[in-house]
Amino acid sequence: MSELAKSLRPEVLASDGPQDYALVDSGNGRRLERFGAKLLDRPEEQAMWAPSLPESAWAKADAVFTGDVEEEGAGRWKQRQEEPDWTCRHGALRYRCRLTSFRHVGVFPEQEAQWRFVSDKLGSAHGAKLLNLFGYTGIASLVAAEAGAEVAHVDASKKAIAWARENQALSGLEEKPIRWLCEDAGKFAAREVRRGNAYDMILLDPPKYGRGPKNETWRLFEDLPEMLKLCAACLKPGGTLVLTAYAIRASYLALHQLCADIVGGPVTSGEMVLVGEGGAKSLPTSLYCRAEKPK
Ligand SMILES: C[S@@+](CC[C@H](N)C(=O)[O-])C[C@H]1O[C@@H](n2cnc3c(N)ncnc32)[C@H](O)[C@@H]1O
Secondary structure (H helix, E strand, C coil), X not given: XXXXXXXXXXXXXXXCCCCCEEEEEEECCEEEEEECCEEEEEECCCXXXXXXXCHHHHCCCCEEEEECCCCXXXXXXXXXXXXXXXXXXXXXXXXXXXXCCCCCCCCCHHHHHHHHHHHHHHHCCCCCEEEEECCCCCHHHHHHHHCCCEEEEEXXXXXXXXXXXXHHHHCCCCCCCEEEEECCHHHHHHHHHHHXXXXXXXXXXXXXXXXXXXXXXXXXXXXXXXXXXXXXXXXXEEEEEEEEECCCCCCHHHHHXXXXXXXXXXXXXXXXXXXXXXXXXXXXXXXXXXXXXXX
């Protein structure tokens, strides 16, 4: 194999998910997952294979998402017992799960692999600064704060920011230096560059399409290059950018080459995978890229 081919080989980032999570099974276009006390059955187009477990195991689901199978399509949950929300654990952290009309439940379990990276990397640098763009319910921000970092968490959704604050209180981390910012990610990054603010680590987990609080549009393929330039400009030398992207028609190599171009390097990239419990098949979830800004 040529050196080039070796250097372009993707790395699989495998995770069992958060502490009380499990990928129980997948197949026939669906995924069966345990989030704390609840067993959920929701669509997963990539799970084209046959499930490992019998129908009777799937029938035990506490809630089943029915409706549009498209990644961001709306639908509804059929629940065995109406229960608005419940609490899950990851180490000392506590976070709330909720059944939303877009099948999301408040956590992307595969991100556990990135939380580990954040904790390892920032844990040894007290007082490090982390910027979490498109931060959603903030578990990665809480992991960073727990590791001693000063955090700026940006998301366009007031609901997501309120949920993140709830998770902060549930985890008893109210004293930690976290700024919860309901803003457009692009506008915030541009302002940080103008202000000359710099971070030790930047997390970027954008959707394919999104809207800012003032209806600013986000379109990944069009806007990612400029966003990366802004992030590179507010990353300290030696700092790390962690990019994840899901539900897009692209290869890890596209993210790799874009990050190598703009941030510099070293760069690692590949796919994030959720490992099935007890031998159940694993589930590919998203692409990722980690790029370090040269010192
Ligand atoms: C995939 S989720 C991020 C998940 C998060 N990284 C996690 O691990 O929990 C994408 C988030 O981007 C937010 N978003 C969409 N468009 C945005 C924009 N223009 N500026 C800031 N946030 C935006 C959405 O509200 C959503 O919470």
